Amino acid sequence: MNRVEEAANNNDQLFIPYIVAGDPTIEVTIDLARVLEESGAHILELGVPYSDPLADGPVIQAAANRSLQEGTSLQTVIDTVRQIREAGIKIPIVLFCYVNPILKYGLHDAVKAASEAGVDGWLVPDLPYEENDEMKKTCNEYGNVLISLVAPTSNERVKRIATEAQGFLYCVSSLGVTGVREEFDARLDTFITAANESSNVPLAVGFGVSKREHVARLHKQGYGAVVGSRIVKEIEKHETMLRDPHQRSKALLQIKTFVQSLVSS
């Protein structure tokens, strides 16, 4: 069984943090992967920075810019995953990558190289159901899963998408882009219930999940939680310390404490 599927099926309080690879440096990303694994994350969503991230809000855009300044590319991220694996970190990794860098690399080559480096799945936010045939086939050829998203506005699309979902079904909690939110969209419960009815895989909810109460609420309902912007923001706050070899471990510890506080209910 694929590692993402295994993690999604064996944990009923699924916790999936998201970070941008190369924010603020590749070295730190490797440390963060370890920290997140130790904090109880079940799957790591690793963002590949992109110049035009349509689905992302300001926090993740800023992180992507920091990473691009460091020269991070899809190739760098694939190499980073290899280093993460060499360091003995076993957490399943899903690459969150916009479609253009994948096409430029060559779709088949990218999936193959990533899989050989130790990637377990892909999430391509601008590749909706109608356009994802080739990506899905290629992922599956290399033992990877392609994660699908559904949104509160997906309506009759939910069923089609959910029945074919692999690994876990990513439910976008609210309209708009990634970011820290106080409240969830009012349509959330009805739409998640509908998604759950058609889905053969566990659900994880993301976009705006930013507080311990959000995570606890989702876990109580039996859904996984994806936390992105809130953790990325914490990394941003510690940027200077993370770049400083003398202060890095202190910063990592503070981030770890923060992440643990999100999941300890």
Next chain:
Amino acid sequence: MQQSYPDHKGRYGPFGGKYVPETVMAALEELEAGLKEALVDEAFLAEYEEVLREYAGRETPLTYAKRLSEIVGGAKIYLKREDLLHTGAHKINNAIGQALLAKRMGKTKIVAETGAGQHGVATATVAAKYGLECKIFMGEKDMERQKLNVFRMELLGAEVVPATSGSKTLKDATNEAIRYWVSHVDDTMYLIGSVVGPHPYPYMVREFQRVIGDEAKRQMEQLPDAVIACVGGGSNAIGMFTSFLNEPTVQLFGAEAGGKGIETPEHAATLTKGDRGVIHGSLTYLIQDEHGQIIEPYSISAGLDYPGIGPEHAYLKDEERVHYEAITDAEAIEALVKLTQTEGILPAIESAHAVALALKKARTMTSDQSILICLSGRGDKDVDTIRNVLSETKGESHDEPS
């Protein structure tokens, strides 16, 4: 051939499609359904035509550029005068169409992106006319470069929102407009300014711009030998070409922004120098680096300064039905001065790219042949830029006769 495109997935050959986040898909499906209804609704089409006629100033004249043709020597040059439209460019055709559609679909707010401000001004104009709340996203850098158009939009009652992400120009304004739209789809329609974006946008904008070529074809006594338009995103070009695609004797040419030269990194020659990829929801040609990051293009003309191109153009290039050539800043300015001084018509710098390409082609043709140019806009908005460029070149060569 164009009648069969796009297919049901919004494809022009391999190009086009809908490469957008799932959160946008429902809105696109709603738009597709609304558009399909509207385009067969006699009342809707009649209103669109009436507004074009009584408000925007259609039909626009076809002008034979007699002195210019004689001076160049070669083919007869005809100008389709989109510069005479209300707000000064072809952009208004599309803004009217989409605003009427927004109204028909019950949307009370509109959002748009703009680069130079021409589409922004056209959008703010129709918003004022129909009492729609209007937000225009504009790159922070472009707002600085185009202060007058910012004021114009505000005067029209629109809110101009600075796009501060990425390179702070048109591509980022487009990202921001899409992001905003996604969070407000219930009451908001996104009015895109060219034949770009996810399906059905390239198709819809073509349908609202094809009036240019339909009219010109009627106005020409016989079919032209060549039709030439400038291409930024490609809306005035598609608007002009569509009627002629099925005429095998008519050669079609698109003039791209060659900036400081396509051998330099400073250009916006997407079809000449770009390669395949996805931008703003569409598979097309674009200017990107070796890692698939989108590169900020350059052109003296803000309206051509876009790293992508409409997917139908990508298809027409690969099919070799349309030939795309790059025109440099200098060539465009030279053509602009020539047209202004021989015909008393000051074109937009965008349109001057088409004029420059036409001058090159005309010289190689005979006087019984003809060239039709889409003069997409007027140059009033560009007077400052032109003055700066001309005073710079004068300053450099002192012995030039004045």
